[in-house]
Amino acid sequence: MSRTTTHGEQRVLLRSISWQTYETLADNPDRAGRLMTYDQGLLEIMSPSMAHESDKSLLGRLVEMYSLVRGIDLASSASTAFKRPDLKRGFEADESYYIQNEKLVRGKREIDLAFDPPPDLVIEIEMTRSAINKLALLASIGVPEVWRYDGETLWLGRLTDDDYQPIAASEVLDEFPVGDAVATLKSVGSASETELIRRFVEKL
Secondary structure, X not given: OEEEEEOOEEEEEEOOOOHHHHHHHHOXXXXXXXXXXXXXXXXXXXXXXXXXXXXXXXXXXXXXXXHHHHOOOOEXXXXXXEXXXXXXXXXXXXXXXXXXXXXXXXXXXXXXXXXXXXXOEEEEEOOOOOOOOHHHHHHHHOOOEEEEEOOOOEEXXXXXXXXXXXXXXXXXXXXXXXXXXXXXXXXXXXXXXXXXXHHHHHOO
């Protein structure tokens, strides 16, 4: 077992963990607030910091407000545990959304990746770096687009073949103002979140 703690955020990496053990832990309601990533025997458990939770919540609200103003249908899957037993891989994002595939999951209370598509967009807040190659894991599951925010920059990647290539603009949320979103995230503390979101919406 290895453990890292940075900026109030803690990651614990466990090795040689069976899929059955992972599923048991993932379904345990007592681990609320901890995000799990499983990759073929490696299990990382992350306890987010206040800064992590603040950024992920605010960025998620910006995505949702943008979709509301622009009339884009989406379904939030938030930190749902997405599992692929055949690949022995599973993940829980900070935020995730169905956009192009919203109609395919509309009204569903459970997602089974054997039949259902993965989310169209996964958002990851990276105050600290995961010990697991999350991009390779998400690519193997077929997530079309990933956003990563490290407190300074918002990186966007589009799945091409088996890897993510950086893109300047989102392809699942057309014309999403990346620069305004980053400026809003960096303004945390200068005004209430409600006020920051109002300013963001005024520019749309």
